Amino acid sequence: MIDITAIAERLDEAARTASATPQLEEPISLEEAYAVQAASLERRYARGEKRIGIKMGLTSRAKMTQMGVEEVIWGRLTDAMLVEDGDTIDFPAYVHPRVEPEIAFLLDRPLTGRVTPMQALEAVAAIAPALEIIDSRYENFKFSLTDVIADNSSSSNFVVGPWSDPHRDFSNLGLILRLSGVVKQIGSSAAILGDPIRSLVAAARLTSEAGEPLQAGDIVLAGGATAAEALSPGQHVQVAIQNLGSANFRTSEHFEERD
C-alpha cells in the first residue's frame, strides 16, 4: 500500500528545507505520482501559497527519449515560486538548482479539455521570455518518471520577462541562455514540441483530466527549449528570445551564515 500522504510530506519537506531525499523506494503508478504531487501542493496551499499556473515538462523529443516516455508531464506553480524579473535568489535555498530557458503563456480565459492549437491561441493574452529554476529534491538529480512527477516535476522558481502580443508567430524564435555573460545554450522555441502552442494544448488536456483545468489569469510555462544548466552562487542569468526581449535573475553570493 502506497502512503501518498507520507511521500508528499517527505518531498515537501525536502523542498522546504533544501535537503536532498532518496528516490522513492517502491514503484508507483502515474496516477499515484500525480496524487503525491497534488498532496504535496496541498501542504503549500495550507501555508498560504496560491496556485497561479502550471509548468510543462519533457516537452522535447530528446528528453522524452531519455526518459523513455511518449507523454509530456506537468507540475503546479504557486505565487511563492514567482521571482520578479531582475531579482536575486537565495542560493542556499536550493538543493542543486538548474535553469532552463522557456516561453510563458498568460491566459485571459479558461482552457478546458481537448482544444485545437487555434483555440489554445485564442485563450492566450500574452507571451513572455521566462527562466525556470528546476531543483529536483532527489539525490544527484536522478529520478524515474514517476519520481519526478511526484516531486512537482522538479519545479522550484520561475522568472517571467516582459509580456508581448501573442499574435506574432512564436513557433521558431531563436534564444540564448547566458550565465554571467557567457553563452551556455542556444536554441529555438521550435524545440518545444515543434511549436510551443502544442505544449499549451497538452496542458489544457492534462489539467482537465486531473480535474483542475486552466483558468483565466493562469501562467503556463511551455517547457525547456534547451538542456538545463547548473547554477552557482554569484551568477547573472539571462535568457534573450527573438522578438520577446529577455528575462533575468541573479544568484546570491556564496553561502552567507544564516542565524
Added chain:
Amino acid sequence: MASSQVNARAIARGDIEEQAALIRAAYECGAPIAPLRNALSAATIEDAYAVQAVNTAFWEEEGRKIVGAKIGLTAKAVQAQFDVDQPDFGHLFADMAVNEGDTVAAGRLLQPKVEAEVAFVMERTPDAGRLTTAELIDSVAYALPAIEIVDSRIADWDISIVDTVADNASSGLFVLGTKPKALADIDLQLCGMVLEKNGEPVSFGAGAACLGNPLHALGWLAAKMAEVGRPVQKGDVILSGALGPIVAAEAGDHIEVRIEGLGSVRVNFGCNE
C-alpha cells in the same frame, strides 16, 4: 598547442600532390578513402590548405567556376572536438548549386549530411584593411536561407582538421532559398532555426550558434580570403556555417530549413531505384 595548429608547412610537395590526387580519385570513383592524417602525420593546417589548393587549381583548370566559399567549424563545440580555435573554409563551385526544392540524385554524394546556414551574397569586396562589423554589413547585398549539404571523401567521416581542410572543408552541394532579405530586416544573432527531416523537427538553433553571429564568421572569411590572395568578390555566395547541429541525410529524405525572419529552403534526397 597541437602540432597541427602550427602555422607552417611540414610536408614535401610531392606528398601534397599525392594526397590531393587521392581526394580527387574518391570523387571520381565514388569510394571514400582512408584519413590523410595516416600518411601525413606531421601535416599542419597550412599543409592541408596546400592540398586543398592543388585540387582547386586542378578543378579551375578543368573549367569549374568558383562562385563563393563556405565557412566550417563555426560552432564552439565543433572547434573543441577538432582541437582548433578558428573556423576553416572551402570553395563553392557553380556545379555544386542545387535548386531550392530539387532532388539530389542517389549516388551523387558519398555520405551526405545537412546543415542550416545563412548565405551572404556579396555586394562588393570588403576592405580587408578595415574589417569592422559596419564594413561587413555594408559589403553584403542581401542574405538567403541556405542548406549546406556537406560530404566527406574520408571513409565514415573519420576526419581530423587536416582531413577536412584538405578535402575542401568537407563541402558537397548547397541549396539557396529564393527570397532575398536585407540584413537590416534580419536578427542575425537571435534568428531561430529549425531543420525538419521528413516533417520531424530534428535540429534546433539560432544565429548565435555560428561564431556568436554569422557576421563574425563572414569577417573571419573576408580576412582569410584576402590573406590567401583570393578576396571575396561581388556576387560571391558565402555560407556562414551551421546555426544548429548537423543531421545525416539518407536516400528518400526530404529536408526543410526555416530561419525565423529569413525564410525557408528545402531539398530532397533521391532513392536508389
